[in-house]
Amino acid sequence: MAVDIGIDLGTASVLVYVKGKGVVLKEPSVVAYDRETNEVKAIGEEARLMLGRTPGNIIAVRPLRHGVISDYTITEKMIKYFILKALGRRTFKKPRICICVPSGVTEVEKKAVEEATFAAGAREVHLIEEPVAAAIGAGIDISKACGNMIVDVGGGTSDIAVISLGGTVVNTSIKIAGDDFDEAIVRYMRKKHNLLIGDRTAEEIKIKIGTTYPLAEIEKLEVKGRNLVTGLPKTVLVTSSETEEALKEISGQIVEAVISVLEQTPPELSADVLDRGILLTGGGSMLRGLEELIEEKTGIHTITAEDPLKVVAVGTGQYAEYIGGSREL
Known part of the structure; x- marks a missing residue:
């Protein structure tokens, strides 16, 4: 049987969604390897515990910086390891993988993610923007002609977008998270x-x-x-x-980015956002006070998604199932 997999490839952590099982894996995106032999020593939680505590020849690194690949070879090994761990077995047919990227990435950066995923053993690779995946995962019907504002605060990037009719109308991605x-x-x-x-x-x-x-x-x-x-x-x-x-300065920059997206939003969609509010997703949105701060500065009701860490992974997985034709989006 072929499997549909959704991967939230984050700067801080990687989450894997498997069709029919939900989110099966959540691990830090950290790899520890031997500098002399290039041999990988540990991946995930085990490697995270080594950060800042390794001897000279072993380095614990994060192969992703600000949502994009900074070390191609290590990222490929990491994706391969997480796919195998999530499936728990080798499959005869390679999986179809849907993977999310920040909304502001360049074509070159998208290509790097695609190639690393193919090299890790994917049959098909589909990319989806993080705010769109977050909206799907939070249970919003994005196919309607109605404006929804998503603020996805991750580990490396914050993606802010207004979504309508299944796509982003206005979006920005800032390397602050x-x-x-x-x-x-x-x-x-x-x-x-x-x-x-x-x-x-x-x-x-x-x-x-x-x-x-x-x-x-x-x-x-x-x-x-x-x-x-x-x-x-x-x-x-x-x-x-x-x-x-x-944290005043950093949180202020996120609020400024939210305001700049609101300023560029078409008036009809602005009215929708005012009615429906702003949805916060991503691990960074779990920081206390962010909800209240955005609400105070914009005057728009702001809520955090039910499980902000998992919504992007769930949305990515559901999109993979939708591409496979097994579910209505």
């Missing part, structure tokens, strides 16, 4: 507390107490790192209001 939130926290800790922390610690701060809007109750977290003055390990108490200050 979840990873930039982490970097902003690292910079803030260095500047304010003279504390050097790693990306994993920054991500932990973002998930546990991170916010872009004032919280009703201030939350606190103990953060361990290296004191830049003495060079010794040190613990600092960080509050949620400090993370709001640290």
Whole structure:
């Protein structure tokens, strides 16, 4: 039997949707390999735990940067590994794979994704833009002549689009997303507390107490790192209001991009967006306060999708099934 697979090839994580089973795999898009022999040591969660903790000859890398392939060979190995892991067996007939790309990618970048997927063992490859996949996955009927606004905040890019009649009318893709939130926290800790922390610690701060809007109750977290003055390990108490200050600039840029898309939207569709609201998807949208911030700045009701991490993968998989002719879109 041939299988239809949908892959959300993200900068931070890869999700695989298999027809009839739903999302079967969610792993970080990290690969650890030996610099001397080029042998892959670990892929996914196992490799993520190695980030910043490897000896000299082993490097843990993210082969995707800002939603596009930065290391072709490693990406191909990673896709191949995830396909085999998701299917759990080798199939006689190669799978039909639908894979999503950010809305602002160039033809060259699209070609690289296509070729890497073919090399990883696909029979057919279909590309779909992330906002369209997110809308399908969130259960929106995109085939109607009605405007829907999607803000997909991923790990490497934020895609903002107004969709009508199955396609994007106005869209923009900015290279500012979840990873930039982490970097902003690292910079803030260095500047304010003279504390050097790693990306994993920054991500932990973002998930546990991170916010872009004032919280009703201030939350606190103990953060361990290296004191830049003495060079010794040190613990600092960080509050949620400090993370709001640290993330202010990055969240402001996402809001500006949303406003610029709204400014370019045709008036009829603007009226639809005002009625239906803005839908937030992607892992980055799980950051607290983003919903409230966009709503305050635009005056449009904003909601986050039910399972923001999985909607793009689900939409991509359903699109693969639709191409296979087994479902109405």
